[in-house]
Amino acid sequence: MSHTDRTAQLRAFMEPAGIHSFRELSRQTGISEKQLRKLRRGEVYQVRLEVWWQLARGLQVSLIDLFQAFGIPTGASPGQPTQADLDALRQEYQYLQQQLQQQEVQIQQQMKQAALDILEPWMRNWPLAAYRVQQDPNFAASKLLKLVQPVEKLLQAWGVEAIASVGEQVSYDPTQHQLVAGELEPGQPAVVKRVGYRLNDQLLYRAEVVPAR
Incomplete structure (x- = not known):
């Protein structure tokens, strides 16, 4: 049986999900790279239904959209999912979404x-x-x-960390400090008037500073 390459279809689902490689897709969905190669080669009827479900959940799309993109018809034929199969999978998918x-x-x-x-x-x-x-x-x-x-x-x-403390003298850093009075060049001494905060590596609020006298 000849197969149609489905790599482009798979990548079209990966991009909106922020997945940039098939190795990353395998890691995120729990699907082996061997199974992904079958999908890419168009060997869609050799892929188990639970694998399709894992793929749909990992890509945050519906099973119906996946089946349509990979050229799986809904009519009954040997080795192919029937409409009843798709309806059952749709219900299971909706149930799992509610559970999540x-x-x-x-x-x-x-x-x-x-x-x-x-x-x-x-x-x-x-x-x-x-x-x-x-x-x-x-x-x-x-x-x-x-x-x-x-x-x-x-x-x-929560991982919130204060940037300096009130009254502390610091070297002025425009990326961490907000100058509220006077003029300063980066690296010049400043005094903290209001504390700033970081959440892990993300800046929440810059510390307010004034030039040190």
Whole structure:
């Protein structure tokens, strides 16, 4: 039996998914490179249905779109999937999508609960501290510092890192610092007036600085 090369069709699905090589496609979908070679050579009826499902999930497309792109008809013939097969696979695919969505909701809830567990001391004590400050204007602000430790702990758990600290002298770096007064050249001394933050390697907010006197 002659086969039609389907490499172009497969690449057309890979590009929108941000997959740039067949090795990367194999790693992301769990499909062996041998099976992928069968797909590329057009040996589509030698590929198991579960492999098609893995490919559809990895590329985030429907099975029907894959079958159509690879020239698989929906009519019944020996060795080919029937319309009933495709309908069953479509239902299974929709069910798995719902399962993934439910898992995503559960993960979000777990993350919220973990954050609330860390913030519990602050949530329970901060309103009382704020009340005491309102009742006594001379309430020592230093007593409030320990109450913000849970917030700092939560930021650390999320991988948020402060850029310098207030009052610290740094070498001015326009990529990390925002000059809010005066003039500075990169490398000149500056003093931090407001802390900046990074999330891992991503800059969130630049630290505000002024020229050092």
